[in-house]
Amino acid sequence: MCNRFFDYDDGDFAMSISDSMAMDSDGDLMMRMGDHMAMDMDTGDIHMISSWADDDEE
DSSP: OOOEEEETTTTEEEEESSSSEEEETTSOEEEEEETTEEEETTTOOEEEBSOOOOGGGO
């Protein structure tokens, strides 16, 4: 389950904590919107990310 990805908008790395949620290196929660998009739960901003693979792909 520990998929790591890069947030191009913030320049942070993030790690998935479930199929649809992740936490970045600043401690902000991110919600998966697609394989290459996530929403910052604090601001509501959409972020472009490197890749958020499905758990069944691993």
